[in-house]
Amino acid sequence: MFTMSLDNKSRIQTICNHANSKINPIFELVLIEAKNDEVTFSASNGAQYNSLTLPAQVTTQTSFTLSGKRLSAVLNALSANNAKLEVKNQSLFMKSGRSNLKSPIFNASDYPSAPVIAKPIASIKCTIAQLAALFNSASYAVAKNDVRNYLCHVNLSIDNQIVTVCATDGHRLSRLEHTNLTCKGSGNYLVPTSLMSAVLSQNLDDKEVVLIEFDEQKAAITSRDTSIISVLGDGQYPDIARVIPSSKQHGVTFDLQELRATVKRFQAVASLEKAPIIRFDIDSEVNMSVFSSDKTNEFSEIIEAQLEDGEPISVGVNPIYLADALAKQTSETVTIYFNQKSAILITCDIIELVTLVMPIRV
Numbered sequence: 169m170f171t172m173s174l175d176n177k178s179r180i181q182t183i184c185n186h187a188n189s190k191i192n193p194i195f196e197l198v199l200i201e202a203k204n205d206e207v208t209f210s211a212s213n214g215a216q217y218n219s220l221t222l223p224a225q226v227t228t229q230t231s232f233t234l235s236g237k238r239l240s241a242v243l244n245a246l247s248a249n250n251a252k253l254e255v256k257n258q259s260l261f262m263k264s265g266r267s268n269l270k271s272p273i274f275n276a277s278d279y280p281s282a283p284v285i286a287k288p289i290a291s292i293k294c295t296i297a298q299l300a301a302l303f304n305s306a307s308y309a310v311a312k313n314d315v316r317n318y319l320c321h322v323n324l325s326i327d328n329q330i331v332t333v334c335a336t337d338g339h340r341l342s343r344l345e346h347t348n349l350t351c352k353g354s355g356n357y358l359v360p361t362s363l364m365s366a367v368l369s370q371n372l373d374d375k376e377v378v379l380i381e382f383d384e385q386k387a388a389i390t391s392r393d394t395s396i397i398s399v400l401g402d403g404q405y406p407d408i409a410r411v412i413p414s415s416k417q418h419g420v421t422f423d424l425q426e427l428r429a430t431v432k433r434f435q436a437v438a439s440l441e442k443a444p445i446i447r448f449d450i451d452s453e454v455n456m457s458v459f460s461s462d463k464t465n466e467f468s469e470i471i472e473a474q475l476e477d478g479e480p481i482s483v484g485v486n487p488i489y490l491a492d493a494l495a496k497q498t499s500e501t502v503t504i505y506f507n508q509k510s511a512i513l514i515t516c517d518i519i520e521l522v523t524l525v526m527p528i529r530v
Contacts, residue, residue, distance in 0.1 A: 169227045169228045169230070170202040170207055170252075171224060171251070171252045172223070172251060175249070180209050180220065180240075181240045181243055183209045184236035186236075187211040187212075187213070187235075187236030195211070196235060197234060197279065198233060200232055200234070201230075201276065202226045205224060205225065206221050206223060206224060207222055207223075207224040210282065215399050216363065216366065216396065216399070217282045217283060218394075218395075219396075221395075232276050233276055234272070234273045234274065235271075242262070242269055246264045247265060248264040259271065259272060285383045285397070288352075289353050289355060290352060290353030290354060290355050291351070291352045292326070292350065292380040293349070293377060293379050294350070296368070296378060299378055299380075300368055301346075302331070303333060305342060305496055306333045308495075309336055309337055309341055314337065317401060318358055321401035322335050322364075325355070330345055330346070330351075331346040331347075332344070334408055336408060339489060339526050340526065342493070342496065342521070342522070342524075343408065343521070344522075345520040346520070355382065357400055358403065360401065363389060367389050367391070367396055372394070382400075384400075386399055412513070413507065413513050416513065417505060417507070418476070418505055419476040419503050419504070419505045420503065420504050420505075421501050424494065424497055430456065430469070435487035435488065437458045438458045438459075439487075444487050444488070446459070446485055446486075446487045448483050448506060450480060452475075454470070454471045454473045455469070456468065456470075482530060483508055483528075484529065484530035486528065490525055496523065498516060498518060499516040499518070508529075511526055511527075512525045512526070
């Protein structure tokens with residue numbers, strides 16, 4: 169028997185939402201363990217194991233499993249500040265204010281044990297704010313449902329106290345180096361984005377310190393009350409250095425906010441096309457237009473910009489990819505180095521950030 173506050177029920181629900189029976193029916197359940205004035209909620213989908221430990225008034229040590237979907241729904245319906253849970257005859261009795269629940273439960277011993285990283289070969293210590301910055305800069309470029317499974321992960325490397333995070337889906341790329349993190353060890357690790365999103369969804373304080381640990385097969389993130397452990401991706405990440413332009417030509421500098429707004433407007437028109445493309449025609453001025461294969465969706469505008477000397481050039485680009493890339497830039501201006509044959513380089517005042525978008529022939 170134990171009593172707990174419901175102040176953190178939204179955090180418990182994120183654990184419940186992780187329960188997924190796609191691999192094994194047992195993973196639709198949530199494991200609940202109450203002891204030493206703490207209650208731990210755990211859920212797994214077979215590849216990732218999420219746990220949350222909260223304070224509780226435990227009078228009798230207990231452990232059991234129940235449906236994650238049912239627990240989440242019930243927590244959403246409760247309006248009182250606390251809940252009292254008691255196990256009797258393979259049933260859970262929950263009382264909260266004037267609300268009462270009876271639910272079937274199952275043996276905790278049948279639930280798989282949490283994996284552990286006994287001997288980490290590398291680690292990173294950082295705050296939640298640093299963790300968010302570490303992955304948000306690159307995660308948008310991660311591939312989705314690609315047969316090249318390694319592209320469906322963020323590539324994290326540790327070398328000489330420098331942490332580099334990179335993601336690409338073959339059409340765009342983002343890479344950011346971090347030099348202000350506490351690191352141990354080295355190596356390259358294919359990290360699933362679900363590992364980071366599971367931690368960030370707990371809405372921890374930005375100043376909370378977390379520890380990221382790696383071994384050859386797993387990665388884990390732990391805070392004072394949260395533990396997430398996941399298997400790493402398989403495969404060899406591509407050598408992205410060879411796609412980063414070695415020279416900068418056809419550079420055009422734009423006001424970042426104005427360009428974001430303009431691309432958003434053009435994206436709405438381009439979405440009417442089967443294959444949305446924004447075209448840049450650069451000569452003495454910059455003309456942006458929606459590429460219309462049958463000339464029935466023509467839309468264009470002269471864009472204010474500062475041009476470097478160079479030959480005239482016309483380049484097409486996917487408006488969604490361009491909008492996503494611009495959203496990660498932070499300075500007042502952004503310079504785009506247009507290229508017809510290799511990657512288009514986008515730069516701002518963050519010199520550690522590399523952003524690429526592949527051109528489209530128009």
